[in-house]
Amino acid sequence: MQWNSEVWIKSTFRVLVVFSPLIFVIGFYRNIPFLFLLGLAIIFLYGTLSLQSRSAINEIVLDTTKQVHRLFPGDTDQFYVKLLHKGRWPSYRGELIFTHRAPISVTGDVESNNTAKGRIEVKRHFALYRQTSFTQTVHFTATRRGTTRISNLTLQVQDPLSLSGQALTYKGIFPTEIVVYPRPLPVHRIEHLFSQSSGEALRPFALFENVSLPAGNREYAPGDAFHKIHWKATARSGSLQTKVFEKTVVYHWTFVYTILPDHKEMKSSEDMESEISHLAYMCQYAAEKGIPFEVYINFKVPGPMGMYHVPTGSGAVHLSSILEGLARIDRSNVIVKPQIMWNKMDRNFVGTSPFVIFLGHIPTDPNSQILIKKWYRSGGRTFYVEHNEEHAILMPYLSSEAASC
Numbered sequence: 001m002q003w004n005s006e007v008w009i010k011s012t013f014r015v016l017v018v019f020s021p022l023i024f025v026i027g028f029y030r031n032i033p034f035l036f037l038l039g040l041a042i043i044f045l046y047g048t049l050s051l052q053s054r055s056a057i058n059e060i061v062l063d064t065t066k067q068v069h070r071l072f073p074g075d076t077d078q079f080y081v082k083l084l085h086k087g088r089w090p091s092y093r094g095e096l097i098f099t100h101r102a103p104i105s106v107t108g109d110v111e112s113n114n115t116a117k118g119r120i121e122v123k124r125h126f127a128l129y130r131q132t133s134f135t136q137t138v139h140f141t142a143t144r145r146g147t148t149r150i151s152n153l154t155l156q157v158q159d160p161l162s163l164s165g166q167a168l169t170y171k172g173i174f175p176t177e178i179v180v181y182p183r184p185l186p187v188h189r190i191e192h193l194f195s196q197s198s199g200e201a202l203r204p205f206a207l208f209e210n211v212s213l214p215a216g217n218r219e220y221a222p223g224d225a226f227h228k229i230h231w232k233a234t235a236r237s238g239s240l241q242t243k244v245f246e247k248t249v250v251y252h253w254t255f256v257y258t259i260l261p262d263h264k265e266m267k268s269s270e271d272m273e274s275e276i277s278h279l280a281y282m283c284q285y286a287a288e289k290g291i292p293f294e295v296y297i298n299f300k301v302p303g304p305m306g307m308y309h310v311p312t313g314s315g316a317v318h319l320s321s322i323l324e325g326l327a328r329i330d331r332s333n334v335i336v337k338p339q340i341m342w343n344k345m346d347r348n349f350v351g352t353s354p355f356v357i358f359l360g361h362i363p364t365d366p367n368s369q370i371l372i373k374k375w376y377r378s379g380g381r382t383f384y385v386e387h388n389e390e391h392a393i394l395m396p397y398l399s400s401e402a403a404s405c
Contacts, residue, residue, distance in 0.1 A: 002062055003155075003168040007053045013163040017046045049159050052089060053166045056157050059087025060128065060168065066175040070324065071142045073183045076107075079150070079176050083126065083134045092128045094165075095156040096136055097121065103146035103180040107139045119152070126155070145182040145273060147327055150174045181323040184281035185274060187385055189394040191285075193253075193355060217241040252292035252312045254354040255279055256345070258338045258361040259298055269331065275359050276326050278385055278392045282357065287319040295322050298341040299333035305344060307336040339367060346371050349380070358384040358397070372397060 009017070024039025026032065063082035071077055081096060099119040100106070106122050128134045155168040217230040220240030233241035257279055259272075279295070286293040297308040310322050338361060345356075356375060362384045363372070372382050382397035 101148035142180040150176040182280040185277035298336040
């Protein structure tokens with residue numbers, strides 16, 4: 001059974017139902033046909049309405065096909081609510097009611113009003129006939145970043161005489177979700193960061209040995225690892241020889257969005273939306289240029305990291321996953337302390353030399369400075385996004401890198 005049912009009867013008709021047996025008896029024993037027929041009609045009508053309410057619970061079936069819509073602000077789309085009549089009752093009529101949140105605006109001939117907890121209520125009329133289906137298509141426009149589910153789905157079933165009503169409330173979670181991605185806002189100088197790591201004149205850092213590409217051997221030098229000794233060459237030459245491998249670049253961008261625990265008091269909602277939009281733009285830019293990238297955000301999510309982290313990847317699917325994560329950021333998220341996030345990042349940077357781009361809170365404490373200088377010595381580079389009401393610009397974090405951006 002999909003529905004919870006609540007039936008109500010108008011007060012006037014309820015009084016008539018209570019006294020209908022008395023009216024019937026008086027009309028029968030006093031031989032008053034009018035009262036007899038009136039009592040009989042009230043009993044019959046009440047029985048019919050009761051039968052309709054019991055039938056509606058079992059005969060009206062909601063189609064629960066999953067619907068997920070992903071779009072950007074300003075885009076339009078549609079979802080549907082489909083009802084099936086799988087019984088013998090002639091027809092059901094009434095109103096279809098559901099609620100949604102502000103990331104979308106429902107369009108068309110619709111009655112809507114604000115309800116508690118920031119939800120918007122929408123009403124549509126429906127008519128469902130025996131052994132048929134009714135599909136209500138709902139057109140909507142994405143208005144701002146966020147997610148919403150269609151919830152509180154209720155059918156207000158009315159009888160033809162409007163003497164009673166029935167509310168059928170769907171028990172489960174209606175499987176329709178709408179994800180509105182953040183609107184990308186440009187970050188100036190991001191193209192300079194790309195030029196530093198592309199083309200023929202690649203900067204000479206982030207070089208590591210690729211053990212799958214041997215390049216020869218050389219004379220052993222103090223400090224060479226034991227496992228790198230080339231024993232066959234040593235036997236041929238009579239002196240210790242060390243294996244030499246091709247150099248390779250392990251290179252990617254790491255975006256770090258840091259929200260302070262007291263973020264609500266420090267920044268307005270508009271500032272936070274701007275930061276997320278700038279992050280979306282840079283992720284989109286990296287995906288278009290084929291640059292591997294990852295994202296860290298210090299709010300808690302289930303998983304081994306204990307916080308939001310999308311590992312390094314590239315391409316449209318990777319970008320879509322990150323944009324959906326950005327759409328789900330909410331000011332009510334539980335925050336991980338920034339230093340905990342940076343320490344976990346440092347452990348993941350072993351064997352790589354990333355470009356780190358900070359948004360939101362920019363670290364200035366001594367522990368963070370130690371980590372950033374460590375990444376710099378290993379070949380990494382650190383930047384931050386400086387933004388105001390007019391534009392955002394990518395700035396080097398260390399003064400020694402000021403000329404390179």
